[in-house]
Amino acid sequence: MKPAFNERIAGALEYRRQHDLARESKILTSLDEACIEFEGSRYVNFSSNDYLGLGRDKQLLEAWQHGLSLYGCGSGASPLVTGYSSAHADLESALCDWLGFERAILFSSGFSANQALIFGLLEKGDLLVQDKLNHASLMEAGLLSAADMKRFRHNDVQHLSSFLGKASNTLVMTEGVFSMDGDTAPLVDIQSACLDRAWLAVDDAHGIGVLGSDGRGSCDEAGIRPEILVVTFGKAFGLSGAAILCSQECGDYLTQFAKHHVYSTTIPPSQAYVLTHAIGMIQTQNWRREKLAELQGVYQSKLSQVNGFVDTTTPIKPFILGDSERALTFSNYLKASGLWVAAIRPPTVATNSARLRVTLTANHTKEQVVNLSDAILENINKGY
Ligand SMILES: Cc1ncc(COP(=O)(O)O)c(C=O)c1O
Structure with missing residues (x-):
């Protein structure tokens, strides 16, 4: 049978054009x-x-240039092969010191960090409970994951609670600051609801650098510490990439099983170097x-x-x-x-x-x- 991809592609594009969605x-x-x-x-x-406003900051441009002269261009391999350098280790330590976690695992984007987290941590029979307005990277990972997924009404902790206690391993996932609405999650109440019944993971792509003391983000502002924190470097850092922050043991686990980390070329060491520099600027400026x-x-x-x-x-x-x-x-x-x-x-x-x-x-x-x-x-x- 002749493949119908052309008809599918043409139809999808036409729909978007006709509905002002292209x-x-x-x-x-x-x-x-x-x-x-x-x-x-x-x-x-x-x-x-x-x-x-760090993206074109002269100090940061110079730091990246210096990083290039120290480390060259690309990392050359995935982290468990030969792609991991002192620049990557320094960035992970700086993130841990700043944000108060034992481990930080690097990714080339927030999208891949979120996918790796959900695919790596959850198995069949587990439950993922997500805010309805979570980012597409989280929604897609939840849909494709072997775990069951439930979505709670935006920022509705009562609705969230109604899903807890029903599976032995439950992960609750919310954004700290919602990307299209700019509002913040009720993190204190969400953490109280999770207590002993679920792990809490917060994607703070839009809160890190902006909220909290010295820019530590939404969790610091709310005075909570989730089991897992995802931070991305494409927003307030003015660069790109991401990290998952977690306990020592969870970090060891992700180092083995987070496929987007294990099987993907590590971010360039010069980028890790400039990201460490950016953390200093975010903290002090x-x-x-x-x-x-x-x-x-x-x-x-x-x-x-x-x-x-x-x-x-x-x-x-x-x-x-x-x-x-x-x-x-x-x-x-x-x-x-x-x-x-x-x-x-x-x-x-x-x-x-x-x-x-x-x-x-x-x-x-x-x-x-x-x-x-x-x-x-x-x-x-x-x-x-
Ligand atoms: C909440 C949230 N998480 C994750 C991502 C993906 O991050 P990245 O752009 O680094 O892939 C985004 C991007 O817009 C986002 O808004």
Whole structure:
């Protein structure tokens, strides 16, 4: 029989186009700390996850260059072969010291860390209980895992509790800060619900560096310590990669059984070197978090009364517009004013909750945030 892949591909693409859900990668050039260029025009970028503004920091660029001169380009192999160096060991120790865990295991992305955790830890008969709004990497791993998966209503600890005590090995998984909503998980209550009945794993991709004392993240801010913490380096670190933090024994286990770690080329040693440098900057440069807090205050004071505004305590500021076409149109109007704010549409968010996902960074100026708020307000007042 002739394969029907072409029909499947054409049908799926047509559906996305017809429903304003098609996406594309645009070629963007980073101009300076806060601005990007697209097709010859300059935009202030309000869609970056580089919350602390480290991505183009000169000190960090120099550290990476120095790391390259010390270690060369690639790691050359997976970690259990010959890909693991003193730069990787130093990064793991720095993460453990900073975040208070015995072990840190490195991955080339948060997506692979989440998959490795779920596939590595859970077996048939185990139970994975996840917040409904968890990231696609967690949802997909849960669906493909041999374990059963239940999803609890967003941040609803009572609903979560109703799934506990039903399997001998249960893992509860939540994000610390939710990526598309910018709200935080009720970690104290979730940890109390887990007590003796489940291990708690927190994916703090969007909280690490931004929340907690010296940027230790959502768990530090809430005063809890989960069994497992996932941190990613593609957001507040301004780089890429990820780590799972855990006990000594769990780390030994993941070193043997986390396939995305064992069978994947280790991140370049120069990258591990610069990541260690970034940890130092995140810990000591409190001014970046203070600047973010100031910008958040400006945004809130301008828009808090406007329909669509969502109050959050993080740099992620969703502005809910409803249907996808409206979100796209709104995003295009902002582009016409030199403001780049991505429209986030289903399936990334629920149907009829398409939104602008505004993200603030320590590199924005107060004036840029005022301009964005004024432009949003103006478009709302015009009825867009
Ligand atoms: C909550 C969360 N976890 C994991 C990831 C994946 O991380 P990475 O981009 O490093 O693959 C993301 C990425 O957006 C995320 O938002």
